[in-house]
Amino acid sequence: MMFKSLLLTAAVAAITSAIPLSEQLFGRSIDLGGKLETRQQGSAQGYGIHSHYFYSFWSDNSRGSVTYTNLQNGSYTSQWSNIGNWVGGKGWNPGGAKSIAYNGTWSAANQNSYLALYGWTKDPLIEYYIVESYGSYNPSSGAQKRGTIQSDGGSYDIYQTQRVNQPSIVGRATFYQFWSVRTQKRVGGNITTGNHFDAWTKNGLKLGNHDYMIMATEGYQSSGSSAITVREIGKDEAPYPNEADSRKDNN
Numbered sequence: 001m002m003f004k005s006l007l008l009t010a011a012v013a014a015i016t017s018a019i020p021l022s023e024q025l026f027g028r029s030i031d032l033g034g035k036l037e038t039r040q041q042g043s044a045q046g047y048g049i050h051s052h053y054f055y056s057f058w059s060d061n062s063r064g065s066v067t068y069t070n071l072q073n074g075s076y077t078s079q080w081s082n083i084g085n086w087v088g089g090k091g092w093n094p095g096g097a098k099s100i101a102y103n104g105t106w107s108a109a110n111q112n113s114y115l116a117l118y119g120w121t122k123d124p125l126i127e128y129y130i131v132e133s134y135g136s137y138n139p140s141s142g143a144q145k146r147g148t149i150q151s152d153g154g155s156y157d158i159y160q161t162q163r164v165n166q167p168s169i170v171g172r173a174t175f176y177q178f179w180s181v182r183t184q185k186r187v188g189g190n191i192t193t194g195n196h197f198d199a200w201t202k203n204g205l206k207l208g209n210h211d212y213m214i215m216a217t218e219g220y221q222s223s224g225s226s227a228i229t230v231r232e233i234g235k236d237e238a239p240y241p242n243e244a245d246s247r248k249d250n251n
Helices: 004-026 032-041 193-202
Strands: 046-050 053-059 065-070 075-092 099-107 113-122 126-134 144-151 154-166 173-182 189-192 209-232 246-248
Touching: 053 065, 053 209, 075 113, 099 113, 099 193, 126 189, 126 193, 144 193, 154 193, 173 193, 189 193
Parallel strands: 126 173
Antiparallel strands: 046 053, 046 246, 053 075, 065 075, 075 209, 099 189, 099 209, 113 126, 113 209, 144 154, 154 173
16 A cells, blocks of 8 residues: 555546547547546456456456556556556457557656557467557567568557467467567557458468457566557447446456
């Protein structure tokens, strides 16, 4: 609890800076009082529907602290301190070929953290990242390069790695990770996911049946914060307008 006053100050600053970005890009109305109350409380770990978007929030609970907060529509905030490993964000379930737009802030440029379009498939079990920005650790370190793709005004290098007996959406398992890592980092823009999926397939990286896909913040043995909003280009309404808020425990 020694960080309580610092977290409250940081929360107010993060919300104040994030709200205009959301309104400017996506034209959403904001209730500052409601957001502040939610930000202080945070959202419980798990996955489900919030404000008509899918969300996922996971931590290994090994050390440190993380506060992840679902906001209206496709928005969320996060703040973490000396965390072991965590990842969370909002998006779709199932994922798939979509053109998405995102914007916001990500304050972890000197930390071990990613800002990425993140998802999973089953049969085969694949964990994938379209990395828009990363901090002190380059995710391509020690990975096998499989190609390059030009998409959405930038160049991405394609990599493959393997995880052995690690946490996954089906419990601990051994699986491959597919990566597209943007060579010119950015925080905000468009991502055409189908371009990456097609490029991976052409380079021998076969996805399975799509499970969830979120615009995620991830932190590993680090501290930082983010405030992100995501939506699908060309869609006037949220992806799940008739779904009530819900949450399930992580596997």
